[in-house]
Amino acid sequence: MVETVYERNRExxxxxxxxxxxxxxxxQAIRRRVEGRVVIRGQGKEWEQSRQGFxxxxxSQDDWGTVGAPGWHIFVQKIRKHSGRHTHQGxxxxxxxDGKGYSVVxxxxxxxxxxxxxxxxxxxxxxxxxxxxLHPEKPAVWMAWRFWPMRDPVEVYKTQQExxxxxxxxxxxxxx
Numbered sequence: 582m583v584e585t586v587y588e589r590n591r592e593x594x595x596x597x598x599x600x601x602x603x604x605x606x607x608x609q610a611i612r613r614r615v616e617g618r619v620v621i622r623g624q625g626k627e628w629e630q631s632r633q634g635f636x637x638x639x640x641s642q643d644d645w646g647t648v649g650a651p652g653w654h655i656f657v658q659k660i661r662k663h664s665g666r667h668t669h670q671g672x673x674x675x676x677x678x679d680g681k682g683y684s685v686v687x688x689x690x691x692x693x694x695x696x697x698x699x700x701x702x703x704x705x706x707x708x709x710x711x712x713x714x715l716h717p718e719k720p721a722v723w724m725a726w727r728f729w730p731m732r733d734p735v736e737v738y739k740t741q742q743e744x745x746x747x748x749x750x751x752x753x754x755x756x757x
Contacts, residue, residue, distance in 0.1 A: 610651075613646060613647075613651070614649055614650070614651065615649070616649075617647055617648045617649035617650070617651070618644075618647055618648045618649060619649050621639055621640055621644070621648065623637065623639060623657075626638060626639060628659070630745070630747055630748060630749070631665075631745070631748065632665045632667075632744040632745055632748050633658065633664050633665040633667070633745055634658050634659065634660055634661075634664045634665065634712075634745045634747075635658065635659040635661075635720075635747075636656050636657065636658045636659075637656060637657045637658075638654075638655075638656045639655045639656055639657065639724075640653050640654065640655040640656075641654050641655075641656070642654070642729070652728055652729050652730050653726065653727070653728060653729065654725075654726075654727040654728075654729050655724065655725065655726050655727075656724070656725050657678070657722060657723070657724045657725075658712075658722070658723055658724075658725065659720040659721070659722050660680070660682060660712050660713070660714040660720055660721045660722075660723075661714060661717060661720050661747075662713070662714060662717055662746060663711060663712060663713045663714065663745075663746070664711055664712040664713075664745055665711070665743055665744045665745040665748070666685075666709065666710070666711035666743035667709070667710070667711075667743075668706075668707045668708065668709040668710075669707045669708075670703055670704075670707045670708070671700070671701030671702040671703045671704065671707070671708050672701065672703045672727070673700075673701045673725055673726070673727050674698060674699070674700055674701075674725065674726050674727075675698070675699040675700075675701070675712075675723045675724070675725050676697075676698050676699075676723060676724050676725075676726075677693050677694060677695050677696060677697045677698075677699070677721065677722075677723045678695065678722045678723055678724055679695055679719075679720075679721065679722040680694070680695060680714060680715075680716060680719060680720060680721025680722060681693070681694040681695070681714075681715045681716060681721065682694075682712060682713050682714045682715045682716075682721045683712075683713050683715070684699055684710055684711065684712045684713070685710065685711050685713070686701065686702070686708050686709070686710045687708050687709055687710075688709075699723070711743070
């Protein structure tokens with residue numbers, strides 16, 4: 582007698598749909614946020630000379646895959662004499678950590694000192710601004726917060742009118 586053998590083939594894996602892919606990416610993003618860094622050590626970050634002045638990037642796009650709260654651009658800036666002057670949409674908060682000075686926003690002077698918060702206005706065409714230190718022997722220091730997802734709608738266009746006086750186009754490891 583002939584025995585019939587039934588062979589069962591494995592069913593093909595279902596293809597990932599666009600919906601499934603989006604769901605998988607969302608779950609991965611949530612996991613990164615839950616497991617992400619909570620403390621960012623400033624000691625490991627370098628000071629850089631830019632067109633605006635000496636700054637230290639504490640949290641930027643480079644860090645978003647490793648931090649618990651991605652999307653934030655946070656940096657510190659030291660102002661010896663004055664920053665560069667430029668125009669972009671506001672929506673940026675600057676908290677003065679040390680020193681005393683003033684900012685010129687659209688031609689109007691605003692004085693500030695340690696503990697003050699500077700809020701650059703969101704308005705059509707942006708705002709031209711520059712920051713000045715009143716005590717050149719001691720730099721003024723402020724920290725800026727910008728929520729990057731809001732950057733495109735409110736701050737995407739920037740025009741540089743004047744560069745920081747020490748800008749030479751290179752990177753400086755210490756503000757001295």
